[in-house]
Amino acid sequence: MSALGQKQTSEQDWIMSALPPKADIAEGSYDVCYVPKADMTTALHGTADCPRNGFRISSRFEPPEPKMSVEGLILHHGEAHGVTLHQTRIDYLVTAENSKQCSLFELTVAPGFNTGAHYHTKIEEIFYVLEGELDLRCGERTVRGGPGTCVFVPPGAAHAFGNSGSSPGRMLLITAPPGHEKYFDELRDLIAKGGKPDPDALAKLRAKYDTVQLATLTPG
Numbered sequence: 001m002s003a004l005g006q007k008q009t010s011e012q013d014w015i016m017s018a019l020p021p022k023a024d025i026a027e028g029s030y031d032v033c034y035v036p037k038a039d040m041t042t043a044l045h046g047t048a049d050c051p052r053n054g055f056r057i058s059s060r061f062e063p064p065e066p067k068m069s070v071e072g073l074i075l076h077h078g079e080a081h082g083v084t085l086h087q088t089r090i091d092y093l094v095t096a097e098n099s100k101q102c103s104l105f106e107l108t109v110a111p112g113f114n115t116g117a118h119y120h121t122k123i124e125e126i127f128y129v130l131e132g133e134l135d136l137r138c139g140e141r142t143v144r145g146g147p148g149t150c151v152f153v154p155p156g157a158a159h160a161f162g163n164s165g166s167s168p169g170r171m172l173l174i175t176a177p178p179g180h181e182k183y184f185d186e187l188r189d190l191i192a193k194g195g196k197p198d199p200d201a202l203a204k205l206r207a208k209y210d211t212v213q214l215a216t217l218t219p220g
Helices: 003-009 037-043 181-189 199-208
Strands: 014-017 032-036 082-085 090-094 104-108 124-131 132-138 141-145 150-153 159-162 169-176
Touching: 082 181, 090 181, 104 181, 124 132, 132 150, 181 199
Parallel strands: none
Antiparallel strands: 014 032, 082 090, 090 104, 104 169, 124 150, 124 169, 132 141, 132 159
């Protein structure tokens, strides 16, 4: 242990800022800050000479940058797991297990499917049509969008997507923050009971996942 660390051990009224307990302290390894408890605020915003121990204390501790995953995620078409809601398929491409920022889904939306209007208080969404045509609502505007149509849905905006056509349409759905796959898991279980889901049960499930129901879902 360095001389700096030894002086720290003998001073009970001093604390070490921004270093994990029981960490190894090697001379020059850390930009550590030994400060009197009473002078914490000052020391965190500048440097100061220690009148009691006679050494200069550093003002800041810069934690190491978090290490990013070196593996990431690569999926070929058909490798993702997901759920099926009657004839509509939702593949989970990126979930909360992979990202701290968003989830990414690929949906194959069957004719007759419609989420019904709803909104979120915290979740943001992006729809991007890959194939076919889909009905996309955001706020008071609804469009029949083909490949390349992109819709951004901010929190608080009423929205929905569905398929009033005769053939399936495919789109990407991004939700942020991540974790919306948990809603889809429970929605699958609710729809698996058969028939059109009970509107009250659906509203209760949606409320659990930051979704305020304005109209019920039609599974197609």
